[in-house]
């Protein structure tokens with residue numbers, strides 16, 4: 258055996274419940290779980306004493322853009338209409354390609370440190386991030402190349418002016434997506450999906466090509482869906498329909514479709530999406546921060562849909578920490594529905610793990626069962642904020658994990674049977690160096706962006722001038 262965790266509490270998600278084992282052990286060999294059950298003294302090359310620890314499946318971040326993590330904190334608490342062009346834009350324009358890499362390293366490192374083992378990375382040049390971040394970090398990734406054909410300067414256009422598409426731009430993106438698919442086709446740590454960014458950003462021509470490829474290769478299409486008024490007006494003006502109606506007419510709605518956000522959908526459209534087997538990923542922190550809206554995660558769950566959670570991007574929610582994402586998802590849903598029973602901890606915990614894996618179509622992941630892929634984390638339950646931890650009359654550590662943990666109680670992270678984090682320390686990631694590089698480059702980007710940011714004239718400029726930020 259390669260790794261054994263003895264004398265530990267376990268959340269296995271075996272069968273429909275949480276599958277809690279109060280005194281258990283877990284064994285790993287050749288990247289797979291080979292033992293999960295009652296405590297016994299397992300022998301292995303690496304033995305972890307699980308006393309005072311909880312062992313559970315690694316978290317799944319089902320939608321993220323880590324490349325812009327250097328812009329953390331640059332565009333929060335501002336009106337949605339200003340967010341992209343007056344908030345992020347002036348700073349993003351100062352970024353070089355290498356800054357995307359540094360940002361991604363920072364974002365993925367944060368995710369790993371807080372227990373995320375699988376990331377659905379949605380990015381331009383995603384192959385670069387796979388090669389230079391995910392592979393060397395030992396993280397599991399679903400790579401989605403952003404496919405976008407808009408050549409108009411959107412920032413200067415009114416919501417009813419139709420964007421112009423450039424097929425050359427689309428072809429270039431699709432070529433990059435195909436390259437990633439080809440390069441990693443036999444790599445168990447890298448999967449891929451096709452990512453037309455949103456229905457208002459790609460032509461029908463490109464969409465047909467994407468659909469054909471996805472069907473042929475049995476791969477998912479992952480798209481931002483019904484993101485708000487601008488998209489609604491673009492689609493209505495161009496096609497005379499709503500996003501969901503058009504996707505349905507085109508035959509896109511199927512079990513191989515993953516829809517992100519979906520907040521601008523009607524009740525009947527959500528039913529239609531679930532009926533067709535479409536999966537949903539909600540990013541409650543991001544959408545709350547940018548739009549002041551709670552995405553319809555619980556609505557999809559109530560309809561019987563499969564839902565995962567994602568951190569989206571750091572300039573929105575501020576982190577790539579899935580413990581925070583679970584907490585925000587549950588709390589925001591309770592407020593949205595004025596109902597404290599909405600999204601209880603035991604359900605939310607599954608959205609961050611096994612349901613997230615299902616939303617990504619990843620088989621053999623998200624639960625601790627013999628034969629499954631060994632993506633496993635341990636959590637120190639004796640931290641101030643997680644004490645006490647009891648088994649009777651119920652397991653209070655379940656709500657504590659969702660509501661009280663910060664994510665930094667994670668002390669061991671195992672991905673595909675390999676230790677990435679041991680006793681809270683990365684084994685082959687230079688945390689200090691990445692933080693230093695990120696700090697250095699962010700200082701330059703923020704400095705260089707200062708004048709255009711001020712000229713763009715957002716509400717934040719006034720707030721800064723008042724001395725509040």
Ligand SMILES: [Zn+2]
Pocket residue numbers: 320322379481517569
């Ligand atoms: Zn997104």
